Amino acid sequence: MLKIAVPNKGSLSETAFQMLAEAGYQGRRDSRELVVLDPRNDVEFFYLRPRDIATYVGSGALDVGITGRDLLLDSESPATETATLDFGESTFRFARPKGTGIELETLEGKRVATSYPGLVGAFLKERGITATLVRLDGAVESAVRLGVADAVADVVSTGSTLRTAGLEIFGPVILESTAVLISSGTEHPGAGTLLRRLQGVLVARQYVLMDYDVRVEHLDEASALTPGIESPTISPLHDPEWVAVRSMVPRRDTNQVMDALYEVGARAILVSPIHAARI
Numbered sequence: 001m002l003k004i005a006v007p008n009k010g011s012l013s014e015t016a017f018q019m020l021a022e023a024g025y026q027g028r029r030d031s032r033e034l035v036v037l038d039p040r041n042d043v044e045f046f047y048l049r050p051r052d053i054a055t056y057v058g059s060g061a062l063d064v065g066i067t068g069r070d071l072l073l074d075s076e077s078p079a080t081e082t083a084t085l086d087f088g089e090s091t092f093r094f095a096r097p098k099g100t101g102i103e104l105e106t107l108e109g110k111r112v113a114t115s116y117p118g119l120v121g122a123f124l125k126e127r128g129i130t131a132t133l134v135r136l137d138g139a140v141e142s143a144v145r146l147g148v149a150d151a152v153a154d155v156v157s158t159g160s161t162l163r164t165a166g167l168e169i170f171g172p173v174i175l176e177s178t179a180v181l182i183s184s185g186t187e188h189p190g191a192g193t194l195l196r197r198l199q200g201v202l203v204a205r206q207y208v209l210m211d212y213d214v215r216v217e218h219l220d221e222a223s224a225l226t227p228g229i230e231s232p233t234i235s236p237l238h239d240p241e242w243v244a245v246r247s248m249v250p251r252r253d254t255n256q257v258m259d260a261l262y263e264v265g266a267r268a269i270l271v272s273p274i275h276a277a278r279i
């Protein structure tokens with residue numbers, strides 16, 4: 001039975017839960033449940049703090065898990081990233097009080113507050129900078145104002161928490177993070193199925209199915225606009241001068257592709273959602 005670690009709370013938990021449900025797995029019915037057995041799929045889910053997931057998977061106690069890349073690296077666990085899951089995107093950055101002019105080079109000897117000392121420590125060490133890391137659990141943006149640090153290093157998404165705290169980003173990007181699937185490294189037959197199912201959910205979310213009719217002489221032009229993942233499906237129509245085309249198109253490009261297809265003479269352009277996919 002495949003043992004899967006999933007976030008029980010925090011920014012990643014809701015989307016992780018939704019993706020697993022879309023992938024056909026049994027979710028928990030009550031937020032107090034910590035372990036959920038899913039015998040139909042031969043898996044067992046362990047609801048854990050996102051920060052602890054890499055530790056459990058790295059130790060081999062659990063086979064795979066969903067967590068953030070930043071949390072995985074911070075943990076220094078031997079677990080490895082096997083796929084990105086395209087949610088929970090964030091950037092890990094240094095920030096300073098507006099106008100103080102602290103730079104990466106001048107962090108030497110200064111105090112940097114962070115909830116990710118493993119990640120920040122490794123980044124500074126690689127660059128030969130020695131700073132004092134002040135480990136905090138959260139809300140690190142307040143650390144400078146409260147006098148326990150000279151700068152902070154934290155997760156930035158919209159940047160509004162930083163702005164509100166009177167801070168500004170400086171220095172290089174420490175890490176581009178996203179939710180990831182991680183593995184203990186031991187090959188488990190169920191792990192491939194989980195990965196394919198989650199990738200199927202991502203494809204179903206990111207693509208639509210586009211159907212249209214086009215005159216044969218414009219087919220090359222039209223299918224160049226809708227190359228699909230492998231190649232578009234071309235079907236004959238009763239009128240031999242026309243063909244029907246079906247292809248997957250990135251959801252965010254839907255309207256631009258429809259406009260361009262119309263321009264090259266395609267008609268009856270129809271778009272439908274994809275419920276599930278196995279690519």
Ligand SMILES: Nc1ncnc2c1ncn2[C@@H]1O[C@H](COP(=O)(O)OP(=O)(O)OP(=O)(O)O)[C@@H](O)[C@H]1O
Nearest residue numbers: 009010011012050068069070088089090155157177
């Ligand atoms: N505002 C955000 N936008 C996107 N991703 C975020 C955001 N905040 C945290 N994350 C990501 O979520 C993961 C952190 O999980 P965590 O459970 O600590 O989230 P959290 O929102 O900080 O929860 P909590 O603060 O309740 O512990 C990291 O991978 C981080 O990059």
Ligand SMILES: O=P(O)(O)OC[C@H]1O[C@H](OP(=O)(O)OP(=O)(O)O)[C@H](O)[C@@H]1O
Nearest residue numbers: 138139140155156157158159160161162
């Ligand atoms: O750039 P933004 O969109 O403002 O998001 C970034 C903020 O979100 C997270 O905080 P969270 O809400 O998880 O609180 P925490 O600091 O207590 O973890 C993160 O630690 C930042 O503080």
Ligand SMILES: [Mg+2]
Nearest residue numbers: 010011138139
């Ligand atoms: Mg947080």
